[in-house]
Amino acid sequence: MADRSSGRTHRASGRRRLVPGVTLGVLLLGAWAGIGTAGALRADAPADAGSAPPKAYSTALPFDLPPTAELRRSAKLVFAHYFTPYPLSLDNEPADRDYYTRNYLTPDGEKGKHRAYGGLLRDRPLPAAPESGNWELAHLRQEIRTARDAGLDGFTLDLLSESGRNRDRAELLLRAAHEEDPGFWIQLMPDMTALTAATPASLADTLAELARHPSAHRLPDGRLVVSPFKAEEKDPDWWRAMMRELESRHGIRTALVPLFLDFTPDRESYAAISHGLSEWGARTPDRQAGAVADARRAHRLGKIWMHPVSVQDARPNQGLFDEAGNTETLRASWEAAIESDADWVQLTTWNDYSEGSHVAPSLHNGHVYLDLSSYYLTRFKTGAWPKILRDTLYLTARVQFVDDVPPATRQPQVIRPRPGTATPRDAVEILSFLTAPADVRTRTGSAGDSHRAPSGVHARLLPLRTGHSSATVVRGGTTTTTVTSRYPARRPVDRQDLQYYAVTSGRAQR
Known part of the structure; x- marks a missing residue:
């Protein structure tokens, strides 16, 4: 239909x-x-x-x-x-x-x-x-x-x-x-x-x-x-x-x-x-x-x-x-x-x-x-900005790299950046909403990292790597929230998918 x-x-x-x-x-x-x-x-x-x-x-x-x-x-x-x-x-x-x-x-x-x-x-x-x-x-x-x-x-x-x-x-x-x-x-x-x-x-x-x-x-x-x-x-x-x-x-x-x-x-x-x-x-x-x-x-x-x-x-x-x-x-x-x-x-x-x-x-x-x-x-x-009451993380990333192109036999028409758009990037963004400053421990693929995030809203960019990405908020030795991508970044690709995928620690993943 x-x-x-x-x-x-x-x-x-x-x-x-x-x-x-x-x-x-x-x-x-x-x-x-x-x-x-x-x-x-x-x-x-x-x-x-x-x-x-x-x-x-x-x-x-x-x-x-x-x-x-x-x-x-x-x-x-x-x-x-x-x-x-x-x-x-x-x-x-x-x-x-x-x-x-x-x-x-x-x-x-x-x-x-x-x-x-x-x-x-x-x-x-x-x-x-x-x-x-x-x-x-x-x-x-x-x-x-x-x-x-x-x-x-x-x-x-x-x-x-x-x-x-x-x-x-x-x-x-x-x-x-x-x-x-x-x-x-x-x-x-x-x-x-x-x-x-x-x-x-x-x-x-x-x-x-x-x-x-x-x-x-x-x-x-x-x-x-x-x-x-x-x-x-x-x-x-x-x-x-x-x-x-x-x-x-x-x-x-x-x-x-x-x-x-x-x-x-x-x-x-x-x-x-x-x-x-x-x-x-x-x-x-x-x-x-x-x-x-x-x-x-x-x-x-x-x-x-x-x-x-x-x-x-x-x-x-x-x-x-x-x-x-x-x-x-x-x-x-x-x-x-x-x-x-x-x-x-x-x-x-x-x-x-x-x-x-x-x-x-x-x-x-x-x-x-x-x-x-x-x-x-x-x-x-x-x-008025609403008061942040619960530590929450939002993770966004593509599932492929912008320069990866599928074989012409699988997708003849390549998707290109629109003229005049911002420079394409391969990045994982960790957007944190925190009640107080905390350490945010991250992983992109096999690489781990950590950064100190302030209270309020804070965005951190990390390089996109193959595999899953994740982030965890730790304050005073206690984990308050964590998030993991549901879809891994892969290469090579059989078709282009240039949307950002998103996930939040505030909702149960299914």
């Missing part, structure tokens, strides 16, 4: 991104083991909805995540970009034989159409148990719980089509959000790289249909938030016409928050019709300052700013990757959102596994990127 999106093109910081329909490949599954002017009303949410994060989730973090109700009193909002082609499951089959395993994670899947680059995907959602009844709805509700419990306010929903499977899944996500948590919002994001045939009238009709759902994101004044992806595909007059159609024929007023692939000066002409502005952002650590400048420019124009926060970007089907610098891009883009006093944040993305940019819990990263985002979003929403 191929779930086809019309091919869409994204560009991160001025570069094109082509994401074909749903397709992937497989690694060994046995190893997985408030109201503010920028916000919206939550009047229909029960008073106790999400009043506290689950205990198991809280204790996995180095700090206590504030209760959901407290986080929601902030006018600052955090969304994650939801890409409908990649839900938790595509066929409700057990993970060892589901569509991801059979077709997306293996070079031979979908009749070998992705063999040239070793398969479409290198990672997948954490496997979900098959459900009875309406399993698609159940799985979407599960994703909403996961995002809500991590402190997110909602999803920005990438609308890829006006009809068909992805359109149906978009509608189901809106329903799931209202049923699971009426305070969790779904912001409508028509994808103008895919909706190329849309007219102002047809898009207004589609948005009006989806806006019937109570979970559709609205401002306190009732305006429907519409945040078109690659808004520059249409000029301001086109968007004015679309908003007139929404109001005159459907009685819906619009708060437009156009998202540009790059917020260049000529895009300021959109400010006159917009409530806010945004951009897709860069996915390498040394290019985050530009987003801070863009946020300040939006504020000078009197508009709110939705800031992009990203983890990494590796696209086998395009033969390109960005050097994320382990967790450096994630930390730098969050810090830029805080520094710029952004109004909203968009995590780009929740679940686009075809570009490796996902923060959703996955086979190779567990909850790491979402857990780290919970730390930064707490600062973003409350204005």
